[in-house]
Amino acid sequence: MANSPQAKKRARQNEARFQVNKARRSRIRTFLRRVEEAIASGDKExxxxxxxxxxxxxxxGVTKGVFHKNTASRKVSRLASRVKALG
Structure with missing residues (x-):
């Protein structure tokens, strides 16, 4: 448990940052799920x-520090190839 004022403030900051990052991650996952559902339905457009x-x-998400750049690039690349294969 945080005892010093500095540690207490850092705990508050970490919690606030965690909530913001959690919301961002959730929003991104929603967008990814929409792509997955469209691929599963077979609708290329x-x-x-x-x-x-x-x-x-x-x-x-990369610029905000939620994901690593390579992770995001890999996800985009794999999704794009799957969308392209729908043709």
């Missing part, structure tokens, strides 16, 4: 649109 919407969200 919907999947393409969902991927276009998901890409900037993923990269925004």
């Amino acid at each position: 919907a999947a393409t649109a969902a991927l276009r919407a998901a890409q900037p969200e993923l990269m925004r």
Whole structure:
């Protein structure tokens, strides 16, 4: 348990940051789920649109420190190849 004022403040900051990152991660996962659902339904146009919407969200997560750059790039690449294969 935090005892010093500095440690108490850091605990508060960490909790606030955790909540913000949790919301960002959840939002990104929602976008990814929409792409997955469109791929599963076999609708290429919907999947393409969902991927276009998901890409900037993923990269925004990178700039905000929620994901590593390579992780986001890998996810986008794999989804794009799956959407392309729907043809």
